[in-house]
Amino acid sequence: MPNSSSTKNTVSPGGFKHYLREHRQTAGESIDQLWLKPFGSLMTILLIGLSLTLPLALIVVLENGRDLVGSWQGQSTVSLFLSEGLSEPEGLALSKALAARDDVRKLRYLSKAQSLQEFESSSGIAVSLELLGENPLPAVIIVEARNADPAALDALRGELSSLSGVAFAQLDLQWVKRLQAMLQVGVQSAQVMALVFTLVVLFVVMNTLKLLIAQRRSEIDITLLVGGSHAYIRRPFLYLGLWYGLFGGLLAVTLVEAFLWWIEGPIANMASLYDSSFQVRSMPVMLFLQALVFSSLLGVVAAWIEASAHLRRALPR
Amino acid sequence: MIEFDHVSKHYGRGQDALRDISFELERGGLTFLIGHSGAGKSTLLRMIMPTEHPSKGKVVVNGHDLKSLSGRKLPQYRRSLGVVFQDHQLLADRTVFDNVALPLRVSGFSHRDMGRRVRAALDKVGLLGKERAMPGMLSAGERQRVGVARAVVNRPSVILADEPTGNLDPALSGEIMDLFEQFSQMGACVLIASHDLALVARYQHRLLSLDRGCLLSGGDA
Known part of the structure; x- marks a missing residue:
């Protein structure tokens, strides 16, 4: 009956195909896990989504601010x-x-x-x-x-004012400088906000998984005892983190798009009062994808940290 | 196959679970580890799993010094073991099939091989046809037999059983012991911890007797 006296031959190698099948199966099972506790899952996704909405909205507003500066370039x-x-x-x-x-x-x-x-x-x-x-x-x-850069404009003004036939060269840079300073403040605020809310998302996912891991402690111990590797045990939690992050990210981009749609009319109205044809631009595709990848990665990283911390405390290696 | 070389285990406050234990077990044999509660039987089994390490001495199984097994090799090593617990330790939210298939799944077996081996193991313990049942739907004896099927499904070279008949009536205990005898005859090294001396006396196998962490009989050193 025994396979072998050596540990080497006790494994039936499943190969890459098996590895992919295991991943597919685990991914599906972890989605089912979300449905098992729909209220708790929804709360976690809501928290992640709302946490990501604020920095993402700020980034999109800043992108639009840059567009606004660009549209006023004719006035430089x-x-x-x-x-x-x-x-x-x-x-x-x-x-x-x-x-x-x-x-x-x-x-x-x-x-x-x-x-x-x-x-x-x-x-x-x-x-x-x-x-x-x-x-x-x-x-x-x-x-x-x-x-349109203020420094370049100023340099150009200085050069042109020294030309023969030019009595005086005038440049009103104040508004450009103010707007750029405001954009810079916005960029730095977005960075700080992104960092803070990144930590919030990490904490939310880690806390959710901590509870889940505690519920499945005996299963983890048994799996370790029958030869499950840490990677095998971590996998379902990583997929759960991925789904939490992905769905939270989807919620965030949906909320930001809804916000842009909501303010589009009033902004266009206001711009027309300044003789501008400026229109609010919706989220660029690249930013949309980056937001989803970032939120998904956050979920995976949080899950990795929490699952690894538990495995370090589990049965001795 | 299993070698304990002057193994001692100390816990804090001067508590000794095992004191200078030495013995060797060969493949194809069934050995009972007997002693009262607290004698050190479970500690000794945990050192083979290994969920604990000796304070002194070394444990060698299948040629591997367990203390020096690296993190990556440990899961591989554990796949060469089959462990049966007194409280069977089944996953309550999984079917009998899924419980028995767990060691195969972590080892990377294909679905087809998994199905074949799980059915063979369940047939061996007399539970073929109960694959879809949940553990809660089974009797205590059936649950213990599922635990045995899970321990042997991977065809391990070493089978460890910690009080496997502790919760069973004498008739069921006999059935489980018969299964362990069959596995040892098929070449596995079987080590069973039990305090049921009446049951042990019915079988003519080697005995390792522990008392307060000391090996009283059955050792080699």
């Missing part, structure tokens, strides 16, 4: 007020030279007359040249930079 302009003595052909020649530069996206030349016209239309005040004697406004070249 340097206004060059030309010297009094510069004639119109010289001003046009300077425009042509600037348009050929790589760091200039496009530009617009406004002659003295066009500047006055634009002032009148934007301010609604008619200027009487008879009263003033002559047009006090200079010719202007409005340069739209290719790079």
Whole structure:
């Protein structure tokens, strides 16, 4: 009857096919395990989902903030007020030279007359040249930079202000700087939040599995005694962690999408008041996938930590 | 096959579970380990499983010094053992088939081989046809026989039984003992811990007698 006197020959090698079958079976059994205690499973998934929703929503809002900055890139302009003595052909020649530069996206030349016209239309005040004697406004070249970065814009302004024929170069960077600073605060807040809620998810999954492992302690001991390896015993718990993480992640992305759908209308409405066509963008596919992979991995890692901790305390190796 | 070489086991507060135990058991033999409660029978069996290690001396089974078995080799080693417990230790939420198949499943047997071996083991203990029953639906004797089937399904070279007839009536105890005799005749090394001297006396097999951690008779050293 005995297989062998050696431990080597007591195993019937199942091979890779068996290994895959075992994984498939364990994955299915762990899904069943979720259904065995639907309320408890739902609570765990809800906790994970809600914990991941906040940092994920913040990341998506920041992505939209970046889009907003991008949509205002046209306003990243340097206004060059030309010297009094510069004639119109010289001003046009300077425009042509600037348009050929790589760091200039496009530009617009406004002659003295066009500047006055634009002032009148934007301010609604008619200027009487008879009263003033002559047009006090200079010719202007409005340069739209290719790079919207505040530092690059500032450097461009400095360079253009030193050009011959340019009396003064103006750049209003304050709003760009403020917006970028706000985005930076947002990014760092999202990072801290992601870290905190990552720990929350780890704790939730570990605690859920701790209870489950305690309930199945005798089964684990018997399995160890009949020759089950730690990997074999850990496997169902890893799959459970995976399902908790995956379903929690799915819940989080669903909630974030619902939130975006909810604010889409009011944001578009607000943007239109600022003459902007900005629209809230839904979650990019890559971020969606990253969120699911991340939440699933979190579940697996938490399960690994908890199951390994129990196995260290179980029967001696 | 099983060798105890000057094995002692001390717990805290000067409590000695085993004192300088030495013996050797060969394959194809049935040995009774007798002694009162607290004599050290279970401790000795746990050192073969091994869920405990000696404080002094060494235990060698199938050529393996159990103290030096690495983590990866330990599951392989345990698959060469069959263990029967007094309280059978069946998984209450699994069928008889699943309980008996557990050692095969962890060893990586195919479904077909598993089915064949489980049915053969259940046939051997007289429970063929009860594969789908849950342990709670069985009598105490049937549950113990399921435990025996689980212990032998992997065709182990060593079978350990800790008070396997403790909860059974004399007739059922005899049936279980007969099974162990058959397994030893088929080449397994069977070690049975029991305090039922009347039962042991009915069989002519080697005896290891323990008293307060000391081996009184049956040892080699």
